[in-house]
Amino acid sequence: MKRVAILIPVGHFSVVNIEGTHHVFSWVNQWLIQSGRQPYFDLQLVGLSRPTQQSTGLFEIHPGRLISEVDRVDLIVIPAIHGDFDEVLEANRPLIPWIINQYKAGAEVASLCIGAFFLAATGLLDGKRVATHWQFANDFRMRFPKAIMVDDKIITDSDGLYTSGGAFSFTNLLIYLIEKFLGREMAVMAAKSFMIDIDRNSQSPFILFNGQKEHHDDAILGAQKYIEENFQDKVHVEELALKFGVGRRSFERRFKQATSNTVVEYMQRVKIEAAKKALEKGRKNVSEVMYEVGYSDTKAFRTVFRKITGLSPVQYRNKYAPQEVKKTLLS
Known part of the structure; x- marks a missing residue:
């Protein structure tokens, strides 16, 4: 039986992450029992105090055990913890050495959504691929430069450390773990x-x-602003470097360091973001949108669009266009 510690941290923790994990794993246990097999998950709510009041005042959870009462576990689940991270870290500091010691003793650790910030604070994610809510990916990169942020991924799995993407995508990680443990x-x-x-x-x-x-790189901020205001035009890297008085090699190095994108990647992402917004309105066809954002090669546009969004332009429009547009497309 796998001993699972679902952490109940101090602060504005995600009740959905906690209850959702407990619910899904409990369902697996019930299914196994009904199939004449032994339950697989030994689920424990583990915290720092009894009871633990969510900082919003909306919920109160009574952990079954405190970390001082737990000897060994096989899997630790860290829910999302909202709010100022420095305050979150300080309020939950006793969990850090406990997680590290459990991991060194053989436990695996899974963080859900922005719970990746807390897991990264242990240092265990240094050099490892990490997923979190895409909205906080840049903040994560700044705080934890030794970790490898992959903001497009929903799940990462590295040396017994698991992370998940934003919000309700934590359920995808739960299914992934169920498959890994039980098939x-x-x-x-x-x-x-x-x-x-x-x-x-x-x-x-x-x-x-x-x-x-x-x-705080003013030249790069200026270049970003220029790209975003002129995304319909063909902008060359050399022109940008000259415009902001920086040598090309230095400009490209500083741009990548400041934005986590190359200059070309940044241009592409700005164009595709504009294309996405146009497709969401559903008033123009794909070709019209393509030309509007500065592309003239249909294949190149589709390739870049799929690379960034994971969908073709048509699939994206069909997914996010208004209902009346979808009805027209399907009729």
């Missing part, structure tokens, strides 16, 4: 019962690109 058949059954889209591995279609501007 594909059980994972499919759980996915069907909870109506979770199994094998979904990208949060790219949901990402709203907003270039990283929380840096």
Whole structure:
């Protein structure tokens, strides 16, 4: 039986993450019992105090055990914890050495959504691929430069450390863990019962690109502004470097360091973000949108669009266009 510690941290923790994890794993246990097998998960709510009041005052959880009462576990689940991260870290500091010691003793650790910030604070994610809510990916990169942020992924799995993308995509990680521990058949059954889209591995279609501007490089900020205001035009890297008085090699290096994108990647993402917004309105066809954002090669546009969003332009429009447009497309 796998001993699972679902952490109940101090602060504005995600009740959905906690109850959802307990619910899905409990369902697996019940299914196994009904099939004449032994339950697999020994679920424990583990915290720092009894009871633990959510900082919003809306919920109160009574952990079954405190970390001082737990000897060994096999899997630790860290829910999302909202609010100022420095305050979150300080309020939950005793959990850090406990998680590290449990991991060194053989436990695996899974963080859900922005719970990745807390897991990263242990240092265990240094050098490892990490997923979190796409909206906080740039903040994560700044705080934890030794970790490898992959903001398009829903799930990462590295050396017994698991992370998940934003919000309700934590359910995809739960299904992934069920398959890893108990096999594909059980994972499919759980996915069907909870109506979770199994094998979904990208949060790219949901990402709203907003270039990283929380840096202090004025030349790069100026270049970002220029790109965003002139995305319909063909902008050359050499022209940008000259315009802002920086040598090309230095400009490209500083741009990548400041924004986590190359200059070309940034241009592409700005164009595709504009294309997404136009397609969401549904008033123009794909070719019209393509030309509007500065592309003239249909194949190139589709290739870049799919690379960034995980969908073709037509698929994206069909997914996000207004209902009246969808009815027209389907009629």
